[in-house]
Amino acid sequence: MRALFKDIKGLVGAYKNAPDFVAGAEMKNFPVLENSWLLVEGGLISDFGSMSDFPGVKDWTDLEIIDCEGRYVLPSWCDSHTHLVYANDRGGEFLDRLRGLSYAEIAAKGGGIINSAKALGQMTEDELYERSLSRLHDVVASGVGAIEIKSGYGLSLEGERKILRVIARLKEKSPIPIKATFLGCHAVPAEFQSASEFTDHVVNDMLPAFVAEGLVDYVDAFCETGYFSVDDTSKLIEAASALGIKSKIHVNQFTILDGVKLCVNENVLSVDHLEVLSDSDVEVLKARVKTSNPAFPVALPICSHFLGIPYTESRRLIDEGLPLVIATDQNPGTAPSGNMLEAVRLGSIKMGLEPIEAIAAGTLNGSAAMELQNEVGSISPGKRANIILTVKMSGLEVIPYRLNDAVVEKVYVNGECWVG
Numbered sequence: 001m002r003a004l005f006k007d008i009k010g011l012v013g014a015y016k017n018a019p020d021f022v023a024g025a026e027m028k029n030f031p032v033l034e035n036s037w038l039l040v041e042g043g044l045i046s047d048f049g050s051m052s053d054f055p056g057v058k059d060w061t062d063l064e065i066i067d068c069e070g071r072y073v074l075p076s077w078c079d080s081h082t083h084l085v086y087a088n089d090r091g092g093e094f095l096d097r098l099r100g101l102s103y104a105e106i107a108a109k110g111g112g113i114i115n116s117a118k119a120l121g122q123m124t125e126d127e128l129y130e131r132s133l134s135r136l137h138d139v140v141a142s143g144v145g146a147i148e149i150k151s152g153y154g155l156s157l158e159g160e161r162k163i164l165r166v167i168a169r170l171k172e173k174s175p176i177p178i179k180a181t182f183l184g185c186h187a188v189p190a191e192f193q194s195a196s197e198f199t200d201h202v203v204n205d206m207l208p209a210f211v212a213e214g215l216v217d218y219v220d221a222f223c224e225t226g227y228f229s230v231d232d233t234s235k236l237i238e239a240a241s242a243l244g245i246k247s248k249i250h251v252n253q254f255t256i257l258d259g260v261k262l263c264v265n266e267n268v269l270s271v272d273h274l275e276v277l278s279d280s281d282v283e284v285l286k287a288r289v290k291t292s293n294p295a296f297p298v299a300l301p302i303c304s305h306f307l308g309i310p311y312t313e314s315r316r317l318i319d320e321g322l323p324l325v326i327a328t329d330q331n332p333g334t335a336p337s338g339n340m341l342e343a344v345r346l347g348s349i350k351m352g353l354e355p356i357e358a359i360a361a362g363t364l365n366g367s368a369a370m371e372l373q374n375e376v377g378s379i380s381p382g383k384r385a386n387i388i389l390t391v392k393m394s395g396l397e398v399i400p401y402r403l404n405d406a407v408v409e410k411v412y413v414n415g416e417c418w419v420g
Helices: 091-098 103-108 113-121 125-141 157-173 195-212 230-242 259-265 279-289 301-307 314-319 340-349 355-362 364-368
Strands: 002-012 032-041 044-050 063-067 071-075 077-079 144-150 178-185 218-223 246-251 270-273 296-299 387-392 408-413 416-419
Touching (some): 077 340, 077 355, 077 364, 091 103, 113 157, 125 144, 125 157, 125 408, 125 416, 157 178, 157 195, 178 230, 195 230, 230 259, 246 259, 259 270, 279 314, 355 364
Parallel strands (some): 002 071, 077 144, 144 178, 178 218, 246 270, 270 296
Antiparallel strands (some): 002 032, 032 044, 071 387, 387 408
16 A cells, blocks of 8 residues: 555654654653655555655555545554453452452452453363454554563463463464563462462473463563562563563552562563552662663553552653653453553543653553564654554644543554554
8 A cells, every 4th residue: 555644733753763762851752743744655654754845746656645634643552561362351350349349359259360360261262362353453443553462361381371372373363563471470370389389380381381382572470469579570580581581570560579670680671560669669760761771661550540549650750761651451350441542541631641741652662662663653764554543633632631532533554544
């Protein structure tokens, strides 16, 4: 497909040579080229510029002209933290929570991750794949242009392999890039005496096998009280590193355990959740961002919204000069939505971000947290033409201001109109 998007009100995230990520004050300067044009050829972004300098059309062959008057064009969302592959929803647990039970109390009665693992064990790989493919198509239609998917609901070698095999099949079918994360240390199965014992099983038996089968891009652990300790997490990170695999760690969701310091010292790719945060956590993250290899802080506001827990101090993280990322945490228990637009809106409504900062966190920085910044995340020549065309709007502030109103008119994937 060849397409010329003309008279664009604002071309968001437009760089001739994009940085890998933006941090601190740079997030507010995420570029918006007003009154612009964009050329897409062969599924890739070919060129862009100001309408005042438009060179004209030299080759009209198979060229589609798209009038964007009054509309913005954005890079598609890059969702760097999801649990999209799961068996069933957990609506019954939602009722338990409405009746006063805490997350920990629901887990203690066999709910939570253990519930999802039981349901997954009873489902065939083909059925799991079909359900997950449907969810993937839904998020692509909503404007997601790249995604990370975790395992973690298997809690056994065969269960985790089933999920990772489904993710591998999704990669083959998906129109957008997918990264696969082995979340082996998610919860402790009943047959194990301790988290440490199960971590040894993950490290010694599961991880080497899955890496050898080519199923793992990253590893993850739920570093949290009642789940996996800092020592358990360290053991997993070191074992993965020895196999050439990077880590992305769940940390500081409910309690502060010095997990952030561990992650920074071990050069993890991202630290995800951070609903609770200490001054020392911020300082170690700041020290790391001074390198070209930061530990990306990932906020998951849909989870905070759904559970009624604190939101990540995202305004503070940006003001401290960090490269904030926003993702959905899509999962059946604590964030049952893959809507990145909702996550980005919550960035402004609940976390105090200016709309352009929230957009940068959900696009370029999200791509960097998956090491996909050379492929997606900004409007740059040579990157995939995964883009969003908005409805007519007066400014980007309309996106969060209109709450749940539709603001997306069309979604393009690899230059082809997917929705609209």
